[in-house]
Amino acid sequence: MTATELVVKAGKDATPEEREKFRELVLRDPQVTPNGLSGRIAKAHLLAFLYKDGELIATGAVKCNPHHQAHVAEDAGIPLPQAHYLGEIGYLHTADGHRRQGYGDRVMEGLIQASEDAGLFATIQLKNEPSRQFLARHGFIRIGKSWPSNQVDDDVNLYIRQVPRAANDSSDE
Secondary structure: OOOOHHHOOHHHOOHHHHEEEEEEEEHHOOOOOOOOOOHOOOOOOOEEEEEEEOOEEEEEEEEEEEHHHHHHHHHHHHOOOOOOOOEEEEEEEOOOOOOOOHHHHHHHHHOOOOOOOOOEEEEEEEOOOOHHHHHOOOEEEEEEEEEOOOOOOHHHHHEEEEOOOOOOOOOOO
Protein backbone atom coordinates (compact mmCIF):
# COMPACT_ATOMS: atom_id res chain seq x y z
CA MET A 1 0.00 0.00 0.00
CA THR A 2 1.33 3.44 -0.94
CA ALA A 3 1.16 6.35 1.46
CA THR A 4 0.50 9.91 0.32
CA GLU A 5 0.87 13.00 2.44
CA LEU A 6 -0.15 16.58 1.61
CA VAL A 7 1.72 19.35 3.41
CA VAL A 8 0.61 22.98 3.00
CA LYS A 9 2.56 25.80 4.63
CA ALA A 10 3.61 29.41 4.14
CA GLY A 11 6.52 29.82 1.76
CA LYS A 12 8.59 31.43 4.52
CA ASP A 13 7.99 28.39 6.74
CA ALA A 14 9.27 25.85 4.21
CA THR A 15 12.81 24.64 4.76
CA PRO A 16 15.45 25.46 2.14
CA GLU A 17 15.44 21.78 1.15
CA GLU A 18 11.65 21.76 0.70
CA ARG A 19 11.80 24.93 -1.40
CA GLU A 20 14.57 23.47 -3.58
CA LYS A 21 12.63 20.24 -4.21
CA PHE A 22 9.54 22.35 -5.01
CA ARG A 23 11.63 24.46 -7.43
CA GLU A 24 13.09 21.38 -9.15
CA LEU A 25 9.65 19.88 -9.80
CA VAL A 26 8.09 23.17 -10.93
CA LEU A 27 10.93 23.80 -13.39
CA ARG A 28 9.85 20.72 -15.34
CA ASP A 29 7.14 23.03 -16.73
CA PRO A 30 8.79 24.84 -19.67
CA GLN A 31 6.65 27.95 -19.12
CA VAL A 32 7.99 28.60 -15.62
CA THR A 33 10.61 31.35 -15.62
CA PRO A 34 13.66 30.19 -13.64
CA ASN A 35 15.03 33.69 -12.98
CA GLY A 36 13.94 34.74 -9.50
CA LEU A 37 11.92 31.56 -8.96
CA SER A 38 13.52 30.73 -5.61
CA GLY A 39 12.54 34.14 -4.25
CA ARG A 40 8.99 33.86 -5.58
CA ILE A 41 8.63 30.45 -3.94
CA ALA A 42 9.89 31.78 -0.60
CA LYS A 43 7.44 34.72 -0.77
CA ALA A 44 4.41 32.57 -1.63
CA HIS A 45 1.46 32.85 0.72
CA LEU A 46 1.17 29.06 0.61
CA LEU A 47 3.12 26.13 -0.81
CA ALA A 48 1.63 22.66 -1.21
CA PHE A 49 3.79 19.55 -1.32
CA LEU A 50 2.22 16.18 -2.13
CA TYR A 51 4.45 13.24 -1.26
CA LYS A 52 3.97 9.64 -2.27
CA ASP A 53 6.12 7.19 -0.33
CA GLY A 54 8.40 10.10 0.61
CA GLU A 55 8.87 11.36 -2.96
CA LEU A 56 7.57 14.82 -3.95
CA ILE A 57 5.13 14.12 -6.79
CA ALA A 58 2.97 17.27 -6.97
CA THR A 59 3.20 20.93 -6.06
CA GLY A 60 1.06 24.03 -5.99
CA ALA A 61 1.12 27.51 -4.54
CA VAL A 62 -0.86 30.61 -3.74
CA LYS A 63 1.57 33.17 -5.08
CA CYS A 64 2.06 36.61 -3.55
CA ASN A 65 2.87 39.24 -6.19
CA PRO A 66 0.82 42.44 -5.86
CA HIS A 67 2.54 44.01 -8.90
CA HIS A 68 1.58 41.02 -11.09
CA GLN A 69 -1.95 41.02 -9.65
CA ALA A 70 -2.38 44.68 -10.68
CA HIS A 71 -1.17 43.89 -14.21
CA VAL A 72 -3.54 40.92 -14.50
CA ALA A 73 -6.46 43.12 -13.41
CA GLU A 74 -5.48 45.76 -15.96
CA ASP A 75 -5.05 43.19 -18.77
CA ALA A 76 -8.41 41.56 -17.97
CA GLY A 77 -10.12 44.94 -17.57
CA ILE A 78 -11.64 44.13 -14.18
CA PRO A 79 -10.83 45.01 -10.56
CA LEU A 80 -8.88 42.39 -8.65
CA PRO A 81 -8.41 44.05 -5.24
CA GLN A 82 -5.94 42.48 -2.85
CA ALA A 83 -8.47 42.89 -0.06
CA HIS A 84 -10.68 40.32 -1.83
CA TYR A 85 -8.09 37.98 -3.40
CA LEU A 86 -5.33 36.36 -1.37
CA GLY A 87 -3.26 35.58 -4.44
CA GLU A 88 -2.78 33.61 -7.63
CA ILE A 89 -2.91 29.84 -7.82
CA GLY A 90 0.15 28.62 -9.63
CA TYR A 91 3.10 26.26 -9.80
CA LEU A 92 0.63 23.39 -10.07
CA HIS A 93 2.71 20.54 -11.34
CA THR A 94 2.45 16.78 -11.10
CA ALA A 95 5.48 14.65 -11.90
CA ASP A 96 5.45 12.46 -15.00
CA GLY A 97 4.09 9.02 -14.19
CA HIS A 98 1.72 10.41 -11.55
CA ARG A 99 -0.65 12.44 -13.71
CA ARG A 100 -4.37 11.77 -14.13
CA GLN A 101 -4.60 10.14 -10.71
CA GLY A 102 -6.26 13.00 -8.80
CA TYR A 103 -3.08 14.35 -7.22
CA GLY A 104 -3.58 17.83 -8.71
CA ASP A 105 -7.10 17.88 -7.25
CA ARG A 106 -5.70 17.03 -3.80
CA VAL A 107 -3.16 19.84 -4.05
CA MET A 108 -5.81 22.35 -5.16
CA GLU A 109 -8.23 21.29 -2.41
CA GLY A 110 -5.46 21.66 0.16
CA LEU A 111 -4.58 25.15 -1.07
CA ILE A 112 -8.24 26.24 -1.05
CA GLN A 113 -8.75 24.89 2.46
CA ALA A 114 -5.53 26.49 3.74
CA SER A 115 -6.60 29.79 2.15
CA GLU A 116 -9.56 29.67 4.50
CA ASP A 117 -11.83 30.17 1.51
CA ALA A 118 -10.21 33.50 0.61
CA GLY A 119 -10.71 34.69 -2.95
CA LEU A 120 -8.14 33.25 -5.35
CA PHE A 121 -7.35 33.81 -9.01
CA ALA A 122 -5.52 32.03 -11.81
CA THR A 123 -4.48 32.81 -15.35
CA ILE A 124 -4.80 30.15 -18.03
CA GLN A 125 -4.15 30.17 -21.75
CA LEU A 126 -7.25 29.85 -23.91
CA LYS A 127 -6.02 26.68 -25.65
CA ASN A 128 -5.28 24.89 -22.35
CA GLU A 129 -8.61 23.09 -22.06
CA PRO A 130 -7.52 20.56 -19.39
CA SER A 131 -6.46 23.37 -17.03
CA ARG A 132 -9.64 25.31 -17.72
CA GLN A 133 -11.72 22.25 -16.81
CA PHE A 134 -9.57 21.68 -13.72
CA LEU A 135 -10.22 25.23 -12.49
CA ALA A 136 -13.96 24.90 -13.17
CA ARG A 137 -14.06 21.72 -11.04
CA HIS A 138 -12.71 23.78 -8.15
CA GLY A 139 -15.17 26.66 -8.42
CA PHE A 140 -13.20 29.08 -10.61
CA ILE A 141 -15.05 31.08 -13.25
CA ARG A 142 -13.71 32.99 -16.23
CA ILE A 143 -14.06 36.76 -15.96
CA GLY A 144 -12.90 39.82 -17.88
CA LYS A 145 -11.40 40.05 -21.34
CA SER A 146 -8.63 37.91 -22.84
CA TRP A 147 -5.18 39.32 -23.57
CA PRO A 148 -2.22 38.06 -25.64
CA SER A 149 0.25 35.76 -23.89
CA ASN A 150 3.85 36.93 -23.76
CA GLN A 151 5.05 33.30 -23.65
CA VAL A 152 3.19 31.42 -26.40
CA ASP A 153 0.94 32.09 -29.37
CA ASP A 154 -2.31 32.15 -27.42
CA ASP A 155 -4.53 34.42 -25.37
CA VAL A 156 -4.69 34.38 -21.58
CA ASN A 157 -7.85 34.42 -19.48
CA LEU A 158 -8.44 35.31 -15.85
CA TYR A 159 -10.31 32.89 -13.60
CA ILE A 160 -11.46 33.76 -10.11
CA ARG A 161 -12.75 31.83 -7.12
CA GLN A 162 -14.61 34.22 -4.86
CA VAL A 163 -15.19 33.95 -1.17
CA PRO A 164 -18.78 32.93 -0.42
CA ARG A 165 -20.23 36.01 1.26
CA ALA A 166 -22.31 35.61 4.37
CA ALA A 167 -25.95 36.57 3.97
CA ASN A 168 -25.56 39.47 6.38
CA ASP A 169 -22.35 40.78 4.76
CA SER A 170 -23.92 43.34 2.45
CA SER A 171 -23.00 46.42 4.48
CA ASP A 172 -20.37 47.61 1.99
CA GLU A 173 -22.82 48.02 -0.89
